[in-house]
Amino acid sequence: MAIHRFSMIFDGLKKELGEDEARRIFPEYSSLPDESRKMSAKEQFELAHSIMERMDHSLEREQIKKIRHSHVCNLTRAQVREFIELKERCESLDELLTACGCIKQGDGAYLLRWDNDKCVCGLCRNLDAYEPISKTWCECCNGHVIKSYSWVCGLPISSEFVETYASGGKSYSFKLSV
Structure with a gap:
C-alpha cells in the first residue's frame, strides 16, 4: 500500500x-x-x-x-476533550465560537485565524523550508475546519480559506459561515 x-x-x-x-x-x-x-x-x-x-x-x-x-484529518483526542469542555461551558453559539478562537464578523459570519511560525500540515511541518504549494493542497485543511467546526457547533458550516502558510500566507485564516 x-x-x-x-x-x-x-x-x-x-x-x-x-x-x-x-x-x-x-x-x-x-x-x-x-x-x-x-x-x-x-x-x-x-x-x-x-x-x-x-x-x-x-x-x-x-x-x-x-x-x-473527501479525506481530511480528524480532531485529536486532546482537541475533542477541549471542545467538549467548551461546549459544556458556553451558553451560546457566539460564545462557543469565540472560545474556539473565532472572531465574529457579522450575523453567522466568523473569522478563524491562528498564527504559527510554519504550517502544521503533516506534509509540510517536517520541512525546514519549501516553496509555497497550490491552494489546492490547503483545501484539505479547509475540509478539516468544516468537519471540525460542524461537529463543534452541531450545525453544518461552510468555510473558505483566506490564507495558509503552505500556500505562501503569513497565518491560517478561514471565513466561517454558520
Whole structure:
C-alpha cells in the first residue's frame, strides 16, 4: 500500500473522476513505494506539488474542493476533550465560537485565524523550508475546519480559506459561515 496521504488523494480522484482520469492526474501512484519504504519529507512535498499543479490545470474549483475535502484529518483526542469542555461551558453559539478562537464578523459570519511560525500540515511541518504549494493542497485543511467546526457547533458550516502558510500566507485564516 502506498503512503496514506497519497492513497487518499488517489481514492478521491478515482471516486470523483474515474480511474483513467485519476491515473492521468496522478501517474506516479502505481509506482509509489509502500509504507515500509518511506519517501523523504522533501520527496513527498515535491510529489504533492506536482499532483496539485495537475489538478489546478485539469479540474474545476468545485471538483478540487470535493476531492480534497473527501479525506481530511480528524480532531485529536486532546482537541475533542477541549471542545467538549467548551461546549459544556458556553451558553451560546457566539460564545462557543469565540472560545474556539473565532472572531465574529457579522450575523453567522466568523473569522478563524491562528498564527504559527510554519504550517502544521503533516506534509509540510517536517520541512525546514519549501516553496509555497497550490491552494489546492490547503483545501484539505479547509475540509478539516468544516468537519471540525460542524461537529463543534452541531450545525453544518461552510468555510473558505483566506490564507495558509503552505500556500505562501503569513497565518491560517478561514471565513466561517454558520
